Amino acid sequence: MHHTPTTDAAQALAWLHTARFLTEAPQLQHLPTLSVPEIAFVGRSNAGKSTCINTLAQQRQLAFASKMPGRTQSIVLFALGKGGQTDAVLADLPGYGYAAVPQAAKRRWQQVMANYLVSRPNLRAVVMLCDARLGLTELDEALLDIIRPRVEQGLDFRVLLTKADKLSRTEQAKALSIARLQTAGGGAMLFSALKRQGLDEVALQLWRWAHPAPPPAEATPAPTP
Numbered sequence: 004m005h006h007t008p009t010t011d012a013a014q015a016l017a018w019l020h021t022a023r024f025l026t027e028a029p030q031l032q033h034l035p036t037l038s039v040p041e042i043a044f045v046g047r048s049n050a051g052k053s054t055c056i057n058t059l060a061q062q063r064q065l066a067f068a069s070k071m072p073g074r075t076q077s078i079v080l081f082a083l084g085k086g087g088q089t090d091a092v093l094a095d096l097p098g099y100g101y102a103a104v105p106q107a108a109k110r111r112w113q114q115v116m117a118n119y120l121v122s123r124p125n126l127r128a129v130v131m132l133c134d135a136r137l138g139l140t141e142l143d144e145a146l147l148d149i150i151r152p153r154v155e156q157g158l159d160f161r162v163l164l165t166k167a168d169k170l171s172r173t174e175q176a177k178a179l180s181i182a183r184l185q186t187a188g189g190g191a192m193l194f195s196a197l198k199r200q201g202l203d204e205v206a207l208q209l210w211r212w213a214h215p216a217p218p219p220a221e222a223t224p225a226p227t228p
Contacts, residue, residue: 012203015210018083022060022093025080031118034078040213041080041092041125045116045146046132048098051165051196055132056081056095058196059206066095076112078119083213091213094119094126100142120150128159128212130205135164135178135193139185147186159212162186167193167200 028034046052056066065081076097084090096116099109120129129150133139139147139162154160162182167175175193182191192208194201 011210012207015206016059016061016203018085018210019059019206020061021085022056022062022065022081022083024065025082025089025092027077027079029077030115031078031122034080034119034123037089037092037125039089039091039125040127040215041094041123042128042130042209042212043094043096043120043123043126044130044132045096045120046098046165047134047140047142048101050098050132050134052095052098052132054196055163055165055194056093058199058202059209076108076115078115091127091209092125093209094123099146100140116146117149120146121153126153126158128161128209130209131160131162132165132194133162133182135167135170135175138164138178138181144185160186160190161205161208162191163194163201163205164191165194165196168195168198 026035044052044056053066057063060066060081066079078097079095081093081095082089083093096119097112099113099116104112120126131139131143131146133143150158150160162185164175164178164182167178170178179191179193192201192204194205
């Protein structure tokens with residue numbers, strides 16, 4: 004079923020379409036210090052993270068899916084903003100949990116990732132991608148534990164259940180309710196790059212995180228005549 008996105012979703016997607024490569028860094032200290040909101044994408048090696056980022060940005064080659072899962076060991080930053088301005092950044096964190104990677108490399112990477120998630124000052128939100136057929140695995144739960152203190156301090160967090168087109172409607176509903184329980188209210192959404200399911204909702208969510216509504220201005224009392 005094809006639906007026309009609302010103006011807001013169309014606006015959010017047009018903004019995501021401006022995504023462009025900013026930098027990549029194997030270690031935290033090599034990342035530039037930024038003040039704009041940063042939204043990190045995390046997930047297991049086969050959760051469809053590159054496909055998701057490319058679908059959101061409507062660019063086929065923005066994020067590269069490695070031919071050798073688990074080999075990409077850098078944090079990649081993409082700048083977002085119209086007219087060459089940067090008003091937010093997407094951070095693509097390498098997939099975790101790929102079996103064929105040597106243990107030492109895994110440990111080093113887990114450390115870099117944990118440091119990033121715990122200490123990156125401008126991190127505004129984390130999007131965790133999980134294959135809808137598997138749900139949250141032990142590794143995903145471990146990552147949730149790392150960010151939980153920051154979530155309690157206001158870091159936003161969503162689970163995207165990817166490849167949702169591979170499940171029936173009933174299975175989708177079940178996967179969603181289990182994921183919602185596992186994230187303890189962090190929020191979960193179904194996503195399918197193939198069917199563009201959840202695309203508008205995710206685009207809007209990213210836009211809102213990057214452009215939080217300003218607090219309502221104090222009403223100034225009318226001058227007395």
